[in-house]
Amino acid sequence: MIKIENLSVKIHEQNILKGVNLEIREGEIHALLGPNASGKSTLAYAIMGFPEYEVTSGKIWFEGKDITNLPIEERAKLGIALAFQNPPSIKGVTLSALLKTISKQTFNVKDLPVSFSEILEREINVGYSGGERKFSELLQIINLKPSFVIFDEFDAGLDIINLEKLTSVIQDKLICNDVSILLVTHRGNILNFLEPDIAHVMLDGKIVCVSNDWRKIWKTIVRYGYEKCKKCEFPSSKQ
Amino acid sequence: MKSAKNVNFLQVNNEIRRLLAGEGVIMLPSSQAYRKLKWTRDHFETKPEEGYFIWVKKQISHPLTTCIAISSPKISQNPRNLIVIEKDVKTEVHSICNTLKKNLYGSHIGHTKVILKEQSTLQMRHFHKWEKGDTVSSSLQFHLEEGAKLSHVYKCSAVPEKLKTELNSFLDSSSSANIETAVLAKKGNINMYDSTFLNGEGSSATMRVRMVADQDSKITSHSKMTANNAGIGHLDCMGLLLSENSSISSVPELINRNKNATLTHEASIGRISQDVLNYLRSRGLTEDEAIDLIVTGFLREAAFYYKGHVLPSKIYM
Numbered sequence: 369m370i371k372i373e374n375l376s377v378k379i380h381e382q383n384i385l386k387g388v389n390l391e392i393r394e395g396e397i398h399a400l401l402g403p404n405a406s407g408k409s410t411l412a413y414a415i416m417g418f419p420e421y422e423v424t425s426g427k428i429w430f431e432g433k434d435i436t437n438l439p440i441e442e443r444a445k446l447g448i449a450l451a452f453q454n455p456p457s458i459k460g461v462t463l464s465a466l467l468k469t470i471s472k473q474t475f476n477v478k479d480l481p482v483s484f485s486e487i488l489e490r491e492i493n494v495g496y497s498g499g500e501r502k503f504s505e506l507l508q509i510i511n512l513k514p515s516f517v518i519f520d521e522f523d524a525g526l527d528i529i530n531l532e533k534l535t536s537v538i539q540d541k542l543i544c545n546d547v548s549i550l551l552v553t554h555r556g557n558i559l560n561f562l563e564p565d566i567a568h569v570m571l572d573g574k575i576v577c578v579s580n581d582w583r584k585i586w587k588t589i590v591r592y593g594y595e596k597c598k599k600c601e602f603p604s605s606k607q
Numbered sequence: 608m609k610s611a612k613n614v615n616f617l618q619v620n621n622e623i624r625r626l627l628a629g630e631g632v633i634m635l636p637s638s639q640a641y642r643k644l645k646w647t648r649d650h651f652e653t654k655p656e657e658g659y660f661i662w663v664k665k666q667i668s669h670p671l672t673t674c675i676a677i678s679s680p681k682i683s684q685n686p687r688n689l690i691v692i693e694k695d696v697k698t699e700v701h702s703i704c705n706t707l708k709k710n711l712y713g714s715h716i717g718h719t720k721v722i723l724k725e726q727s728t729l730q731m732r733h734f735h736k737w738e739k740g741d742t743v744s745s746s747l748q749f750h751l752e753e754g755a756k757l758s759h760v761y762k763c764s765a766v767p768e769k770l771k772t773e774l775n776s777f778l779d780s781s782s783s784a785n786i787e788t789a790v791l792a793k794k795g796n797i798n799m800y801d802s803t804f805l806n807g808e809g810s811s812a813t814m815r816v817r818m819v820a821d822q823d824s825k826i827t828s829h830s831k832m833t834a835n836n837a838g839i840g841h842l843d844c845m846g847l848l849l850s851e852n853s854s855i856s857s858v859p860e861l862i863n864r865n866k867n868a869t870l871t872h873e874a875s876i877g878r879i880s881q882d883v884l885n886y887l888r889s890r891g892l893t894e895d896e897a898i899d900l901i902v903t904g905f906l907r908e909a910a911f912y913y914k915g916h917v918l919p920s921k922i923y924m
């Protein structure tokens with residue numbers, strides 16, 4: 369599905385990612401854990417192709433195609449989608465107008481187990497609550513009918529009830545359709561609802577740990593913090 | 608014209624082609640109204656030769672539509688229009704002024720006066736669409752009597768090389784006006800003068816100006832709100848620059864002559880945020896498609912956007 373090879377990325381002359389390797393296969397859920405400013409979101413934006421994230425070395429492959437230099441919209445058309453942590457406000461443009469413009473599939477919002485449907489006729493992200501923002505992101509993502517989705521800190525700003533409801537929508541509309549998922553998170557709350565097949569820990573722009581036992585990693589992080597990952601206890605899981 | 612059958616008043620070049628009022632409405636060429644109804648003379652600055660007079664005396668269920676179009680070369684139009692809405696009557700007016708072909712080099716100098724009597728309500732949508740060679744000057748006056756309500760949208764979707772618009776609103780006590788102006792300029796020089804006078808106690812007005820300048824355009828907007836009595840007024844002027852060689856000047860002015868009045872304004876002029884463009888591109892839109900969506904939304908308050916269409920960048924509205 370997606371393969372990242374030795375990826376280094378800089379922003380404004382500052383090297384952020386330093387040789388990242390990551391591979392996600394069809395239908396797999398991966399978690400990318402790490403403290404603030406470790407480079408997780410940079411990896412998300414670099415995969416999406418944001419121009420200010422300059423790839424200085426390495427490759428990004430998607431379904432066998434080198435997409436390292438593709439523009440954002442071409443990556444989106446190939447099936448890559450990003451749910452933003454802090455999506456921008458767009459005055460004057462309603463969510464329903466955007467959905468009409470981008471949708472590759474339609475479904476009845478009222479069938480979803482969440483009650484934010486009144487935001488459809490509101491301007492995108494203008495005065496939205498945390499839950500409304502996440503719902504808006506998820507709605508757009510589902511309408512895009514992607515094959516690979518990155519959720520950047522999706523659990524930030526969400527109460528536990530809404531997190532449960534929205535993750536059940538992710539389960540139903542994406543995971544059940546074999547969509548591959550990368551969960552970028554430093555809180556880990558979302559992992560209890562969408563159990564990842566593989567967890568990665570990123571520190572200072574490098575993936576320092578990979579394991580198919582996310583609970584073991586998360587337990588260590590909760591107990592000792594991300595500092596402990598610098599002296600990894602699970603050498604077999606090192607990259 | 609495709610939609611002429613739905614038009615109540617149609618003037619093409621200097622000739623009235625259609626005039627159909629319906630029950631509760633008196634509609635005459637302005638020249639006839641001036642001749643037959645002497646009281647109208649107080650409202651025409653000069654004896655009119657073109658244009659319409661509409662007198663809405665009773666509630667009507669459908670919008671009244673007027674269209675003044677240029678279809679032949681080098682036509683000079685000088686319509687003088689008068690609209691009177693009687694007490695307690697609610698009505699909707701759609702007014703269109705346009706040119707039908709390229710390279711006609713027409714001139715349109717329009718004057719419209721609208722009188723809203725006590726407790727009446729008017730929703731007016733006023734659309735302009737011109738070609739490069741035309742010369743256009745448009746003047747509108749609204750007089751709101753006690754308790755009257757006005758919602759006015761002016762929108763120019765295609766500007767001539769030079770366009771001057773003037774809009775003056777006079778509000779008596781407890782009347783309210785919501786005035787929206789939206790202009791998309793491509794290779795145009797636009798000057799807009801909008802003034803609202805809060806003359807009555809408890810009057811309130813909001814003026815919103817939305818300007819988009821592209822392809823070597825210059826827009827200057829003078830927006831003035833004057834409180835002569837205890838009222839509330841707000842100016843909201845926003846501009847979007849789409850090209851390096853364009854400029855927008857917004858000159859908001861607040862004049863308060865009453866200590867119990869409140870006047871506020873906000874203004875901003877800028878380009879489209881790169882974050883917003885990237886966000887929309889991540890949804891699969893090209894940069895041009897993203898700009899179309901943003902500009903359509905930006906002009907939305909005064910636009911056809913309510914129909915749910917995103918319009919291509921060539922026309923936007």
